[in-house]
Amino acid sequence: MATFSEEVKMTLVSTKMEFPEIELYGAIKGKGDFVIDGYRKYIKITVNSLSSMKRIYKLSKLLFGDYISAYVKMERRLRLGRVGEILLDLPSVEKIVGRENIDIYSSTLPKKIKNDPFLFGVFLKGMFLTTGSVSFKSSYHLEFFLDISEEFADDIVETFYNLLGIKSNYIIKNNKVKLYIKSSRDILNVLEVMDSHESVEKLNDIIKVRELKGNVTRTINFLTANAMKTAESSSKQINDILLIQEKIGLDNLDKNLKQIAEHRLENEDQSLKEMAEDLNIKKSTLYSRIKKIKEIAKDLEQGDKE
Template identity: 35%
Template structure:
């Protein structure tokens, strides 16, 4: 029996990143450095660099990247687990000081490649249908802060930092900043999907806001009408509507006979503006308050 697992939104993004051609050797080295900072561990005894990746797409990218810049692969191990989503691939290579001899923050092209390696190695993004959140695991505080600063400098992207017991994370919450980040590292196809989802969410939000406003307005109108009727009925019982001034008596009778009408609709029947009618009803309520509570 074959079980087909739906890929996560993050994995779909990484699948697109894998297809992006490598740039110069320096850009490729900068991307490798991104992988190292996100998922690289140094085995002191074997003097090996060990990458532990949960993403099969990221693993393919890393292997092709190492081949592109002639970095030998010592061993590849797929760790087994009862939960296939928790499996990860270990890729081992001999450590070299040359891996670290590049400054990814000195040039925008190098920084973009570095970001791509960071996201492939330790990044994830929540499906925007649910909410907006992108994050990258980064263990070294100085690298994290430099990345945050460079994101702002090169792309005007605002990011935050959170420290957890075993790691640190750089995160982006604004959908505008998330889309700028994805565009910078080379995402195009998924970006169009995200734009569509954002537009749909915005439309739904506007509709919900409008419906809520209409419902709230209907409640306020009903409560206001009920108060007006209560005031008129109280005056009718305590002093009689015929004791009201002629203009108020006319309004009082009209309201009692047309409880379902809005102020605008009732005003049209009485040849009064909404403001004029509201003013007369307020005067009626003031008179009624002499005899009791009309709230």
């Protein structure tokens, strides 16, 4: 069964190829390495998703024609399964990506991408295909594991917030940048801007179900706590009334207090709100009379101790 991350990548394969140079640039920033073979220079893009392999191969074919080579190899030692690699002629990459005024060697995000939500989404799509993942087992988590400078990471974090209002952060792990987003709503926005609409619908349904379950659990906990509080309060009131009954008898109470005491003994499980409704008195009046009963019981108890 495909993971949710793989499902997202599968949906991205069939999306429109708008600004393929920028999408390829995102893929290169995600998992691109420089390779020298004699006098030839290449950029090697490595992926461990066949869906990503298909998409990046299509992009490369569109942009470079026959100036690419692609293959799939097995990496059992690393437990990665199938790993796809695409080799692109470096001078051709510099020329074609440069048509969008993008310098692949720059340690900052191009201004045109930083200032345009659509282009930023295209860039993120390429980056997600090579190094992105989403999980929601215990908590919501989207991340990119990148071999970029901290300066470039800061640029991406700033762009996420300025363009989309998304809060992201990163840590350095094994000399690489692990850039992550934890808010479920922010993750939905990232999937949306990457054009993965099917994934948005699926994740949104999961979020709604979890929120509903959470609300039910909170309601049950609230009702349980209230029931326990009512039972505890009722128990204290009954103890006070029984003490009065034993020491002086309920007939020696004021008629209003006697009415409250007898009603409580007959209705142990009632809340104070229900008692007030049954007795047709205000809650504040009921509270005041119960307080007087408590004070009488306290005086009787202290009298026994003296």
